[in-house]
């Protein structure tokens with residue numbers, strides 16, 4: 008990981024060891040390398056191979072309206088406050104292949120906020136970002152997404168938002184007219200904009216506490232006065248150095264508010 | 268429940284820092300039987316993976332909190348393991364134990380169709396605790412846990428498997444026994460005795 012950092016500037020040094028070990032062993036098996044040292048050697052000389060390894064290291068899994076209670080809580084308890092702002096900026100950190108971004112865009116459109124919202128969707132995995140930009144998701148997943156959407160308080164028919172073609176659902180491109188997809192690492196980069204809502208779910212779980220604190224520091228710095236931070240349902244700031252820098256806004260859904 | 272006084276097995280003294288348990292089909296009852304009668308002053312942290320349907324909130328922690336005299340939690344990311352507490356893996360996430368005696372979660376794809384996976388918990392516990400961990404594997408219809416228990420065995424930890432003859436579904440115990448010779452293959456009530464005779468490791 009040290010060597011990868013020096014060569015490619017991707018910093019995986021402060022990721023949790025248990026999960027990272029599994030990812031590396033799995034990559035070893037899938038890429039058919041006999042040992043970690045052989046893999047390391049090749050990866051450092053072959054950037055394409057590094058790109059493939061990145062797919063294993065980053066865990067690009069996502070779902071639309073994953074954890075519907077979270078989106079319901081945003082709708083009920085955050086949107087009314089966002090409505091009081093003339094314009095809104097939202098940062099989806101670790102957006103992976105874009106499911107969370109499209110979910111948020113749909114929610115904001117239904118709440119009449121999308122037109123004055125700028126969304127920044129960032130990730131370190133360029134292949135994931137490319138998929139996110141396309142907004143095309145496998146049709147077989149749509150059934151699950153539809154039920155998530157309904158449980159998240161969806162106001163329309165989910166099928167209003169996509170057109171089905173072949174095995175895929177292409178989401179309405181106007182949903183992400185104001186989305187900027189960008190490469191950004193929570194481990195090495197700094198804050199780029201002032202935001203009112205940061206949504207970062209299922210990303211900090213891969214970080215050790217030191218790196219979690221770095222990322223939470225970025226979110227704190229980016230958020231405007233009393234801005235919102237949404238984490239995954241099993242993640243908590245209680246075990247971080249930022250526990251007293253945020254108030255709890257929706258406890259079960261892990262939505263926090265920056266302390267003035 | 269009436270204590271059975273007819274049989275008092277005793278097992279060799281074994282000191283552990285943590286216990287990890289796994290079960291699938293029939294697992295709630297099996298786990299209840301093993302944890303039944305734990306004393307209020309219990310001092311060893313325990314982590315459990317029970318396979319349940321993913322998309323539903325699990326009430327395991329609440330259910331067991333009512334049954335047991337010890338603190339019971341659903342594990343959160345980076346939560347420290349505290350002496351004497353029982354933790355359940357949250358549905359939809361893998362649960363690992365880090366060397367720093369904290370949990371970490373992950374939403375990697377399911378392992379053997381399971382998320383949380385018993386293999387993931389047990390393998391990480393073997394890395395974190397080496398010989399001072401005990402793994403208990405009980406009833407279930409798949410092979411999750413066999414590999415994890417083998418990791419614990421290789422690390423020098425204690426392995427205990429429910430007697431397949433008694434298990435509601437024997438696939439999981441049988442898979443574990445096919446991989447290595449567990450330290451103990453026992454019916455639930457003896458697993459319970461074994462658990463209660465474990466002693467905490469003292470950090471002196």
Ligand SMILES: C[S@@+](CC[C@H](N)C(=O)[O-])C[C@H]1O[C@@H](n2cnc3c(N)ncnc32)[C@H](O)[C@@H]1O
Pocket residue numbers: 065066067068069070073100101102103104106107129130131132135191192193194195207208209210213374
């Ligand atoms: C499991 S996905 C979460 C996707 C989405 N937020 C969700 O909850 O459905 C984790 C994402 O975090 C990204 N990630 C990992 N390390 C990162 C870092 N240092 N900075 C930004 N993103 C990172 C990965 O590339 C991956 O896409």
